[in-house]
Amino acid sequence: MSSGDESEQSRRFCVLSWDQVQRLDSILGESIPIHGRGNFPTLSVQPRQIVQVVRARLEERGVVVRDVKLNGSAASYVLHQDTGMGYKDLDLIFGLSLTDDKTFQLVKEVVLDSLVEFLPEGVCRERITALALKEAYVQKLVKVRNDTDRWSLISLSNNTGKNVELKFVDSLRRQFEFSVDSFQITLDSLLLFDRCLGSGMSESFHPTVQGESMFGDFEEALGHLRTRTIATRSPEEIRGGGLLKYCHLLARGFRPASEAQMKQMQRYMCSRFFIDFSDIGEQQRKLEAYLQNHFAGMEHKRYECLVTLRRVVDESTVCLMGHERRQTLALISALALRVMAEQNAIPALSNVTCYYQPAPYVRDVNFSNYYVAQVQSAHCMVPYSHSYQTWLPCS
DSSP: OOHHHHHHHHTTEEEOOHHHHHHHHHHHHOOEEEOOSTTOOOEEEOHHHHHHHHHHHHHHTTOOOOEEEEEHHHHHHHHOSOOSSOOOSEEEEEEOOOOSHHHHHHHHHHHHHHHGGGSOTTOOGGGOOHHHHHHHHEEEEEEEESSSOEEEEEEEOOTTSOOEEEEEEEEOSOOOSSGGGOEEEEOHHHHHHHHHHOSOOBTTBOOOOEEEETTSOHHHHHHHHHHTEEOOSOGGGSGGGGHHHHHHHHHTTOEESOHHHHHHHHHHHHHHHHHHSOSHHHHHHHHHHHHHHHOTTOTTHHHHHHHHHHHHHHHHOOSSOHHHHHHHHHHHHHHHHHHHHHTTOOOOGGGEEEEEOOOTTOOOTTOOOOOEEEETTTTBOOOOSSOOSOOEEOO
């Protein structure tokens, strides 16, 4: 490796300050409820505890864990408290070798077995099966194994959207969407300090904790976080193109580093999104899931995000046929109107323009059946059963 490559590599890393280490320690010590379905009790889990239990059980079964890292919005929050994003999911990455399907299955068994440790006293643990634990506490299971990516994800349920996500990674080509969520913090030194010395950290006596930006230059990415700047590269490599996260950032006051460059990238974002979610039903499920999982405590931002998404899709989509484009725009508009209704934010009648949709056999433009209201400020419409080319204003 040349000296230039070594210098570039070193710029990816940074040692955390004492304030940042304190925030990290606080997050790892926070009790997070894992809500059970049906009659299963709620588990109270500290991130540091579940990491230690899962790691120990993996190593007992012969799986070597290279390192454990904190990823995503929680890592960004540790590095800069006033991110404008807060943090929702707690993403924990276990680096290990996933050589075959047997190892994937072993990882899943270990995680489910580890949950038994957190059941409250009085629960008959012997009668609870792994399948029952999965149905009760696991919100999402993902397994990816191809030429470039080998990883699995087990997301534990939390009714407020703060899921504990355990990710087991052998290889992962793309590990970030935007520079502001590209940070990973290695937890090994802090966890070792816990095991050996327990509490007792101070500014003059605490472990050295290292952070890394998968975007590249750590200080550049941290600068983007502090100034609420949107920057990325090759969005076509991201599942979904990063489109929803991009609109989410815009709605929260982040702004592109380069307007011209980002306008160009919006086309790639939209194209990749519609490649991955080509069916209108898939699009609806994805949008609804995103709104549910990423706006806990910030519900008032959902409407702004949807309006932003509609504008971006309208401006930058070049890969859809006309009727597909109209169908998608109508879906986004309908969701925006529904969000307004849920927030009791439907405007006064004087600010609403009514629209009706003529049936295919109606030729009279004065046909007077009302169908749906469109809010002028949001340019949104309620979805409809079939796609038609014309919407006519009520006179």
